[in-house]
Amino acid sequence: MILRHAAPRLLRLLQGFPIVTVTGPRQSGKTTLVRQLLPDKPYVSLESPSAREFARSRPEEFLRQYPHGAVIDEAQHAPELFSEMQSVVDAAGRMGLFVLTGSQNLSLLSRVTQSLAGRTALVELMPLSVAELRGAGLLPQDYAGLLTKGFFPAIYARDLDPHEWLQAYLVTYAERDARQLAAVQDLGAFQRFLRLVAARTGQLLNMQALAGDVGISDKTVKHWLSILETCYLIHYVRPHFANFGKRLVKMPKLYMTDVGLAAALVGIQNEGQMQAHPLRGPLFETLVVNEFLKNRCNAGLRDPLYFWRDNIGTEVDLVIERGQEIAAVEIKSGPTVASDAFRNLHKWRKYATERGAFSAIYPGLVYGGSQRFTREEVDVLPWLAL
Structure with a gap:
């Protein structure tokens, strides 16, 4: 069994919210993870036409089947459930009652935020890291x-x-x-x-x-x-x-x-x-960028990833801000690091330093080799260690 790094956060959120919503791509492991963590909770999938029709046409009766909560898979198929669920969890006053999963990001979240504001936490589960x-x-x-x-x-x-x-x-x-x-x-x-x-x-x-x-x-x-x-x-x-x-x-x-x-x-x-x-x-750049995205999703971090590129084409692949600290990451697919690989990072660091708004500046480089080292004040990290 592959241990998912989002699992501890999901369990923690179930202690503090009546509903936890798990979204992510199809086949990213959402259902497997939730059913492994909550084996005693009833499970229903709204991919089933009969279950979907029941949930949409009679949401109050549908939820009455699960007085102790349930895992509701592909919940975006029955948005009618959400307003009814609001009343159910408010009356129950219990945490971790329902877990919703869905493979459509915006359509699910817009309905969840409208009907379940303050009652649900969000976990985004990407494919394996x-x-x-x-x-x-x-x-x-x-x-x-x-x-x-x-x-x-x-x-x-x-x-x-x-x-x-x-x-x-x-x-x-x-x-x-x-x-x-x-x-x-x-x-x-x-x-x-x-x-x-x-x-x-x-x-x-x-x-x-x-x-x-x-x-x-x-x-x-x-x-x-x-x-x-x-x-x-x-x-x-x-x-x-x-x-x-x-x-x-x-x-x-x-x-x-x-x-x-x-x-x-x-x-x-x-x-x-x-x-x-x-x-x-x-x-290879896509692989590395996606690893940073997955790590942030697993930790529940909402601040976005950026890249930096000026008008003459000088580019740094990733820029990450955290308060007054900022980090930049270059990505190189080669098994070794050439002497000119740090040129853009040095230019970016000069701009960041001149701006004077950051308490700490961290340049890094991820490459296709296997050794970790520091060169020219840049932390060089192998992809294997992401």
Whole structure:
């Protein structure tokens, strides 16, 4: 069994909130985690048409079945439950009564926040992390295989061909969910859109260029991207707008939430193909950025990740602010660190120092090798230690 780092926080929240909402991509392990932690709590999935219809048409009667609470899976299918649940938990006055899970981010959260404000805590469960795989003894020493395999738990729990499973995931979940939410009529265009989005992971988002390549309007691209974000298939890292006295770019960088899914979409089927593929660098960057995202989700941190890039193209891949402290991280896929790898970090540190608003400044670099060391006042960290 792979121990999930979100588990202690989930259990802690159940002591202080009557409802805990667990969201994340499909197949990220939400149901498995909740049922392992709460084996005695009744479980119902609203993916079942009969359960969904009962919950939507008679929410009061549906909840009356569970006087001691329950795990309600894919709760976004019956938003009618939420207002009724408010009355139930207020009357009961007990913590940890209901656990809701859902694989649609914005649609679920908007309804939860409207009806259950102050009554529910949120846990976002991403696919497995490097640290979780390392703890289970499942982490390979070469990242190329991991880029191909991705991080969905099912791939590690069963004897499956990763590429075949990821292709099935695309058809069964990604295309189905996104197409239903977006009311897509042209399946061919949408499939082409997904592949082109995957090919842009780790890059600045240019909606006009993407629209032109797919052959659809800018408005459609914006709508389809919002659906992919809702389904946890992509996320964004926004530019850091600290006033360093330089003109900074405003476009966000786009990342696929699972690097294996990105690899499958661009046609990479095995480790050998990954080693020679031109997207290996951006996919490695996606892996590292996603690890920072997973660690923050597991800890319940809401402050976002940023990147920094000036108007002449000097870029630092991640910028992280915590109060008066700031850290910057460069990402290099090579097994060794070249002497010029720190150039952008030094330039960023100069700007950050001149700004004078930070009590501490931490530059770091994550690379594709295996040793940890310090060079030129930069903490150099191997990806294996994330």
